[in-house]
Amino acid sequence: MMKRLTRLALLSVTVLASAPVWADGVVTVYSADGLHDGDNSWYQNQFDTFTKTTGIKVQYVEGGSGAIVERLSKERTNPQADVLVTVPPFIQRAAKEQLLAEFKPQSSEYIPGVHDRYSPLVNNYLTFIYNSKLLKAAPASWQDLLDSRFKNKLQYSTPGQAGDGTAVMLQAFHSLGGKDAGFDYLGKLQANNVGPSASTGKLTALVNKGELYVANGDLQMNLSQMARNPNVQIFWPADAKGERSALALPYTIGLVQNGPNSENGKKLINFLLDKPAQASVSALSWGLPVRSDVAPEDANFKAAKAALNGVKSWEPNWDDVATSLSADIARWHTVTDSE
Numbered sequence: 001m002m003k004r005l006t007r008l009a010l011l012s013v014t015v016l017a018s019a020p021v022w023a024d025g026v027v028t029v030y031s032a033d034g035l036h037d038g039d040n041s042w043y044q045n046q047f048d049t050f051t052k053t054t055g056i057k058v059q060y061v062e063g064g065s066g067a068i069v070e071r072l073s074k075e076r077t078n079p080q081a082d083v084l085v086t087v088p089p090f091i092q093r094a095a096k097e098q099l100l101a102e103f104k105p106q107s108s109e110y111i112p113g114v115h116d117r118y119s120p121l122v123n124n125y126l127t128f129i130y131n132s133k134l135l136k137a138a139p140a141s142w143q144d145l146l147d148s149r150f151k152n153k154l155q156y157s158t159p160g161q162a163g164d165g166t167a168v169m170l171q172a173f174h175s176l177g178g179k180d181a182g183f184d185y186l187g188k189l190q191a192n193n194v195g196p197s198a199s200t201g202k203l204t205a206l207v208n209k210g211e212l213y214v215a216n217g218d219l220q221m222n223l224s225q226m227a228r229n230p231n232v233q234i235f236w237p238a239d240a241k242g243e244r245s246a247l248a249l250p251y252t253i254g255l256v257q258n259g260p261n262s263e264n265g266k267k268l269i270n271f272l273l274d275k276p277a278q279a280s281v282s283a284l285s286w287g288l289p290v291r292s293d294v295a296p297e298d299a300n301f302k303a304a305k306a307a308l309n310g311v312k313s314w315e316p317n318w319d320d321v322a323t324s325l326s327a328d329i330a331r332w333h334t335v336t337d338s339e
Contacts, residue, residue, distance in 0.1 A: 026057050027264035030072065031085040032065040032163060033201070034221050035122065035251060035285050042122075042285035050271050056264050064198065065090050065163030072099045072256065081256045082265030084118075087163040091118050091252040092322035100254040101262065106270045110291045118254035121272060122287035125219045125246040125313060126167040127234045131207050138235030139214060142175055142185065145237060150192040153213040157200040158338070160329035163249065164200040168216050169332055170316060171247045175239040179328070187335040196338055201225075208232050218249060223286040223304060236311050245312045250290065 036043040047058040061081065063071065069090045072081060076099065084094060094100050100117040108114045130138050139145050145154060157165030173182035194212065197203060203215035204222065208229035217225075219234070226232050236244040253272065255265050271277060278289035282301035289296065332338070 024261065025055060025264075026059050027083065027261050027268050028059040028061065028081045028259070029083045029085065029268070030061045030063070030068040030081040030256075031083075032068065032087055032251065033062050034124075034218070035085075035281075035287065036060065036062060037221070037224055037285065040284065042281050042287065045280065045284055046272060046277050050268060053271075054264075054267060056267065058268065064161055065166075066161060069094045069099070073097060079256055079258050079260065082259035082261045083253060083268055084256055085121060085251055085253045087124075087167075087249050087251060088318040089166070089322040089325055090163065091254060092318045093325070094118075094254065096319075096322060099257055101257045101259075103255040103266060103269070105273045107273065107275075107291070110293045111273065112290070112292060113250075118252050119269070119273065120250040120290040121253040122220065122251040122281050122285075123290050124249050124251060124287060125308065126164065126171055126249050127217045127219050127222050127246065128214060128236060129204060129207050129217050129222055129232050129234055130214050131210050131212070131231050132233040133231040134210050135213055138233065139237055141238045141240075142172075143240075145214065146185075146188055146192065148192075150213055152192070152194055153211075154189070154192045154215070155194040155197055155203055155206070155212050156216040157203065158196045158198055159332050160325070161196075161198045162200050164216055164218050165197075166325075166329075167218075167247050167249050169328065170321065171245070174247070174314060174316070175237070175245060177240075183331055183335045186332065190336040190338075193336070204229050204232055219246075219304060219307065220285065220287045223300070223307070234307055243312060244310060245314050246308065248313050248315045251287070 051057050065086045095117040102116050105119050111119055113120045156168045159166045159169040172186055173179050176182045176185045200217055204225045206212040207215050208231045222234050236246055238244045253269055259265055275294055278291045278294045279296055281287040281289055282296045283298040286300050288304055
């Protein structure tokens, strides 16, 4: 996902390289990007409301899905954050490394998938995008993407660095029939791939301009970008049986172990998972609420649900994925001959 420019306002926004400032009236969030995009984003709206309600200012640190967990790991003996938001399998890695404290949010019974150390925050899915102006139709299948017309016109973000890029690798395993077949396919696809990219979000503009025909993304991010990138459309390639499927890739939230302001962290987690906050995530940021008792009626929510029509969502055993991730990333580098 793309690292974006941020600014200091009522919400104190901190770039990944700098250290947050400790204070009793502050809560520090390390987050993967996507929910802070644009004016009056869901994050901005909710953080401002949280500050007005509680008097606690939110200090926000944005980075890549894996990079922020790596930072937490390096800060283990001197934690700087109170709340972590990232995507699977990085949240599972953080839990396994005991970087997250045990904490179940209020109303957990309405949130499918709650774990002792983390909870889904916003539902989201892996997507692919194409330039609908230059291509008459979306590539129909995974095999279509191997066609020579996509040479140097296709790019996906790097597994291990970007959450969406890691999802592409996992989706290939699922759609191609296992790891061996998936790695074999990704090795062949490398003939068309422009090369590594640590950022998923920046690929959208390249597709819109026609520098790329095809790239990867995620539903929440791509839907929010399409108004500014009118040539971009979402698709999911079909497998050999004709099935189109999308890996569920929710934003997931957890309380940092021994954070400087853990009580404030608990308050923020509960606030973001309460009904009013969840009911607004689609209208403000195109995300899908995780609560089973929340069903928005806004146009963004309907558009997101419509986009998923005919697409089967699926989810791996994320604990197994986290366990084998380092070896899988190493194998990906070998089969794609990528540095």
